[in-house]
Amino acid sequence: MTAISNSRVSDLHSPQLAKADPTPSPAHLEIATELAGRGGSLQQRGDRKLLEFYTQDLKELSAGNQDYRQATVERIPPHSSFGQSRALLDSILKSPAFQNWAKENDVDLSKEITINLASGTIGFTTMGTKPRNPFDFSPPKPSAGSADIHSFMGWPLLKSAANTLAGSGNVIKFDPATTATRVKVAEIAQFHGHTLPFDSTLSPAEQQAAITQYINKWEHKDDLFPENVETPSQKHLESQASQLGDLNNRSSVIAAITKVADSVVEGLEDHDSKSSLANEKDHAEYNLIIKQRINAILDTPIQIDPASSYFKNRNLKPGVAVTLRDYLVGSGISLPANETELKSIAQSLASPPIETPMHGNLGGALSWPTPMSNADQRALISMTNKFLEGQPERNLLDYLTRGLDLGDDVSNDRSSAIDRILKSPNAEIFARAAEREFGEIASPDVIAEWVLTALYTSMDALGVNTTAPDSSRTKVAGFDLAHVNLSGKNIAEIHKELAHHLLVNKIASVENLELAMEILLSRKAPELLVKEIPDTLVKGTHSWVSFTTAVARLEAEAPGSTNKMTYAQVMMRNELAPITLADKLVEQQAQSDALKDWGVQNGVLDWNSTDSYSEEDMAKVRAAFKDQVDRLNEASNAFAKMPPNLHDMTMAYIKELNPHLSEEQIKQKVLTPKESTFFSFPGPYSLLDVFIHTAQLHKEVDLHTYTSSDKNIDLSTITAPKFEKNFVNSHFEGGLRVYLDGFEQGTQSQVKHLISKLPLEDRKIIEHGKISVSKEVDVTYTPYSQIQEQKDSSTTSVFVQSEVVDARGNKRTHTYEIDSAKNTIRKRPDLDDTRPGPIPDDKRNAKHLVPLVPDGDYKENVLSPWPDNSTHDVPNSFSSEKTQYIADAMVKKINIRGYADELRGTTTFDGEVPFYQKLEDFVLGLIPGYNAITNFIKGNWREGLIDLAFDAFGFILAGAGGAARAAGAGVRTATSTLGSTAKKLLRGAIGALNPIDAQGLLLAGVQEGISYLANRGPEGNNQPRIKINYDPVKIFRNVENATVGSATMQGSMTKIAATQKNGKWYALDPVSKQPYGLPLKDFVPSA
Incomplete structure (x- = not known):
């Protein structure tokens, strides 16, 4: 993607562009220019x-x-x-x-x-x-x-x-x-x-x-x-005027897209490609039509605000429009290929940028576009240790908080507490000492930069000083946040273990523990600081991968922003699909990192201390992740479907054959048989009764054998086809079979998901122990006759017992209860000493565990102990044959197909509850939280759940009005035509993303992507959104006082842009265009 060159400006003034829809005129702002002379500017x-x-x-x-x-x-x-x-x-x-x-x-x-x-x-x-x-x-x-x-x-x-x-x-x-x-x-x-x-x-x-x-x-x-009030600089005022121009451009683009978005698929609703019999030719024809329509839309003229950065950077002429294609390409936005992508662009442009906190992600110099070198970090740790010599405090954080009464700030608003620390006298004393040691840094807040850098490096000295090739991606202060032992644990449990580590290793004091965790996690693991994370979200699940990927996207745009957001806001914001190459690359890289951890925690990858995995390894992980997400998504969809309804299908069929009849007439009970009937119900009957039950009994519908007590229902005018032409019953039975198949497969996936979410210790117990599966039966005896009666204690629970042998040869049994209706798996230590077996006739009322053997063929040793071969051995619980055995046992326990067959044998009429309605009620009772979720989706918030909720498979549901409640996430639809109703958040349910070929990213496109991010970002945000190579000549071509040259960055000579300050060279941030960091020691301007 390239920017519009000056040579093309005249080409853009075509008759078509001249007829562009007039957009609202930009407000005229008079910007003062600096004039030298006696009178000043x-x-x-x-x-x-x-x-x-x-x-x-x-x-x-x-x-x-x-x-x-x-x-x-x-x-x-x-x-x-x-x-x-x-x-x-x-x-x-x-x-x-x-x-x-x-x-x-x-x-x-x-x-x-x-x-x-x-x-x-x-x-x-x-x-x-x-x-x-x-x-x-x-x-x-x-x-x-x-x-x-x-x-x-x-x-x-x-x-x-x-x-x-x-x-x-x-x-x-x-x-x-x-x-x-x-x-x-x-x-x-x-x-x-x-x-x-x-x-x-x-x-x-x-x-x-x-x-x-x-x-x-x-x-x-x-x-x-x-004197104590700073005058707004002319540069600041000009920047604001330029931002308003950019805002007006976005409005113009949104208006243009909204006007034509629906036309992309207009008239194609019944295209042959939509048929189940569609072939490649049909799909190719459909795609060609869409491509042609998109290309025509991309030729739409857009008026550009003269005050905007887009206008200035391209030296455009006032009153000359550009095409939508040129604007998107010039802004680093990927061209849309279909209606969905086109609407995504409008929705993203209509959403406000995320605000960056004052101190970003609290990384200080570690969050510079090119972070402080490792050598300088080590020197800073050494300087910090010397500075603290003779002080009563053992660490820098304790020194900085000496004498500060932070009160409730720490627990209620840690960001405010940290801000108070950075403004304290001790913070200034330390920062000035660091400045004397290392030299002046270019930063709008020098004190905060030095203090935050020193705080992090001093607490993570182990990571800074290590010379081992081991990766530090997931480690913070020596604690591995991706360790397999954290699999299956939620945020609170992870916080507890990290806190214990920091205290035991004397990295933080009890008094400042929360602040220490805030500083360490804000840059390294911001997902652990997001607010209101559900307790059911645990590491090692696909939901965790989606969550951490979403956080990474937001942090790339606005570092430090997510610790002020709720889980619901993060996931709603993530529904905005990436529209730039830069954002797509961020998302792909973030998910790739998350998939490494997921693969290790799910037994798909063998842990590697260097965090280096081959492409074959990553391909295997992506395939396994996609397979799991696809299976869970299918199960989620199966649970979301309603069983087929014979009543509704028959009603529609009768009305199709007899359009002169109303629904009330079809249901009216006015038919009486002329002779005795095979029906057990005495009558009178409705047309619906007769059609349904004669079909069920494989009889013909013969209305001549009935009389009607309603003169408005003339039986001689009613069409009743021969039995072999009545397709309703066969369609119902076929639909019911498909539904039951899907529900049973969904139940299997649910059980697999529950087991795979367990902490690693429990997964190992199940996988490596000798297991048995049973159901609990409540046995009672009737008084006097002492006849034994048996009843399952629960229609939706199975019990798994695993006998494990420790290194000393000691045996121990662990019991787990899996309840599919409650969507829970819990330990039952009260049953550890109970052994499954036949029910004795001992005349005692009691509960017994009865073996439950699923249907199917399994390996002979499927229930036997499996070896635990290594310290880091992690079972692939979701795909394990033992897990499959347990899942099949749950299907047999529920026996939904048998229940349907049992109900089918009964004949009921419209005045009674038909069997398919009883089946529907039974099935809905099996779906976890069905009533709450139904209320939730309808918008009955007090009767339902919260703004966002998990279904049984870890997918997120957004209820009616949920988008409005997530306004704090900055998610906006361009207009009502681009909105959506209650739904599953599909971007949180995507499988593994295809890797983006970094070599395939055209350099020009990446440059404009950087410009796009800079223009959307809030004022003063100098944090990098994405770490990529860029062309400093292009990025800084219109930046005053920018000099392109070479300097050593992270150990290698790199082409950068720099500017002079107090006689020293400082690197320029490619996003904010402002100087940052320590003075460059070897910068050489290009010739």
């Missing part, structure tokens, strides 16, 4: 002019007996800092993106709005247009409303602009009656950090004196900014 002259006007207006307004703070002044110099900032906010609120958001949220933009930056909410007056009670015919009544504004696609920009105008406050009010050059006095004061001296109890003379004293403080200065 336009911005400085504007600030000086504003001071003059503001002083005059205050003197005039304060002379009257009124609250001058709310008075409106009109002489706002457009080039002043305030004028430019106010114009930006005005333009954002008038942008198509915000106008659409306001309309969706019923915001009346003709009334005052209040933006609360701390909570991310907006207060407003409603339009009164939202749906109401259909019987309420009163006029719409506007009322006060509030909404979470995080779902606005331009929230980071709006927040930045509002934050500038808010001064030291967190709330700003915007009155549409004002403009960029006509504002309230209080707004000017707030922007400059002033507190106006108004007191209604003062006399006019006293008030005038207070104003005079206030004015005297700055009347002879160059601007209104106090």
